[in-house]
Amino acid sequence: MNYGVGSLLVAGGVALCLASARAADVFTLTSPAFPDNAPLEAKYAGNREKDPNCPGQNVSPPLAWSNAPDGSKSFALLMFDPEAQGGSGYSHMVVYGIPASVTGFAEGELSKPSEKYVGGKSGLGMATYAGPCPPPDTDWHHYTFTLVATDLPPAALQPGLTREELLPAIKPHAKGTAGLILRFRHL
Amino acid sequence: MKHALGSLLVAGTLVLTFGTARAAPLTLTSSALKDDDQLAVKNACSDKQRSPNCVGENVSPPLAWSGAPDTTKSYALIMIDPEGRAPAGVNHMVIYGIPADVKGFAEGDLSKESDKFVGGKSTMDKNIYFGPGTPPNTDWHHYTFILMATDLDPKDPALKPGMTRDELAGVLGAGPNGHVKASAGLVTRFKHQ
Numbered sequence: 001m002n003y004g005v006g007s008l009l010v011a012g013g014v015a016l017c018l019a020s021a022r023a024a025d026v027f028t029l030t031s032p033a034f035p036d037n038a039p040l041e042a043k044y045a046g047n048r049e050k051d052p053n054c055p056g057q058n059v060s061p062p063l064a065w066s067n068a069p070d071g072s073k074s075f076a077l078l079m080f081d082p083e084a085q086g087g088s089g090y091s092h093m094v095v096y097g098i099p100a101s102v103t104g105f106a107e108g109e110l111s112k113p114s115e116k117y118v119g120g121k122s123g124l125g126m127a128t129y130a131g132p133c134p135p136p137d138t139d140w141h142h143y144t145f146t147l148v149a150t151d152l153p154p155a156a157l158q159p160g161l162t163r164e165e166l167l168p169a170i171k172p173h174a175k176g177t178a179g180l181i182l183r184f185r186h187l
Numbered sequence: 188m189k190h191a192l193g194s195l196l197v198a199g200t201l202v203l204t205f206g207t208a209r210a211a212p213l214t215l216t217s218s219a220l221k222d223d224d225q226l227a228v229k230n231a232c233s234d235k236q237r238s239p240n241c242v243g244e245n246v247s248p249p250l251a252w253s254g255a256p257d258t259t260k261s262y263a264l265i266m267i268d269p270e271g272r273a274p275a276g277v278n279h280m281v282i283y284g285i286p287a288d289v290k291g292f293a294e295g296d297l298s299k300e301s302d303k304f305v306g307g308k309s310t311m312d313k314n315i316y317f318g319p320g321t322p323p324n325t326d327w328h329h330y331t332f333i334l335m336a337t338d339l340d341p342k343d344p345a346l347k348p349g350m351t352r353d354e355l356a357g358v359l360g361a362g363p364n365g366h367v368k369a370s371a372g373l374v375t376r377f378k379h380q
Contacts, residue, residue, distance in 0.1 A: 037223035086367025087335040148274040174273035
């Protein structure tokens with residue numbers, strides 16, 4: 001009888017653990033510096049010369065992720081501004097071939113080329129992070145970071161792919177997605 | 188002297204007027220939700236035959252907007268889930284031809300066909316709102332509403348029913364020569380609790 005109650009308790013404990021594990025183990029993209037939808041400071045904005053909409057230093061925000069799906073071999077990371085270009089959106093960053101062992105990027109790490117990723121091609125033709133440069137007199141733009149886990153080896157894709165080229169290339173290999181949004185506007 | 192003073196006052200008023208106009212960009216809001224708030228379960232999709240992840244009643248959230256450019260003749264409105272269906276995301280709603288005198292939609296207004304909009308075609312092949320059907324065991328998905336103020340007449344033949352998001356973008360064009368004169372966004376979130 002004692003034994004029976006013990007089993008029940010053990011079974012209950014296991015069930016509880018499984019329940020918490022399920023909630024905690026989802027693929028998640030976060031920033032150590034910002035909660036979801038936080039406003040970015042000016043230094044994270046673009047720094048293109050002669051463009052008054054780019055008042056920043058093009059410092060990429062720190063990012064971290066956890067609980068990649070089983071079988072993930074590399075990640076692709078996109079940053080997209082859905083309000084830009086009259087709602088057609090604008091591709092601010094396209095990087096991929098990030099090895100599965102990488103679990104994030106420190107502040108500024110995506111602002112320069114690195115062995116930790118293969119640079120694609122943003123709307124500006126950049127292979128790195130291109131920070132926000134929204135027009136004046138607009139409300140908040142939501143810079144949407146999308147991390148895609150894939151089963152492609154890190155060197156599978158050639159450098160320089162645009163967002164439109166990358167998405168179909170990784171579609172058959174995508175294992176899961178996690179997202180984070182950061183906002184910017186001129187104040 | 189009086190004349191000069193009058194001119195100064197007029198000039199000052201003009202500056203103030205322009206100052207105010209500059210400070211009020213197109214803005215999309217919801218009386219039920221702040222930016223990045225969680226959608227209610229009722230806002231999730233309801234078609235359980237389509238997906239067991241449709242746990243809601245497909246009630247569209249209320250939306251309102253202000254600050255459209257004077258040249259606006261119609262609006263387009265989309266809802267996208269960038270985290271849906273890896274890697275490209277899901278277009279949950281594509282509607283357009285919303286007359287310029289419409290300043291928002293009440294709760295549930297987008298859940299059924301209406302004279303206030305032309306239905307396009309979502310990823311789910313619907314011409315109305317299709318609420319979140321977020322899979323279990325995933326983190327938050329973001330459901331981003333993008334409102335576009337356009338200079339196209341709501342009855343413009345180019346705004347034919349049933350267009351996808353990509354087809355709509357082709358009609359609206361991009362940049363200064365496109366038909367969109369301003370755009371604004373509102374982000375909402377949903378996940379299985």
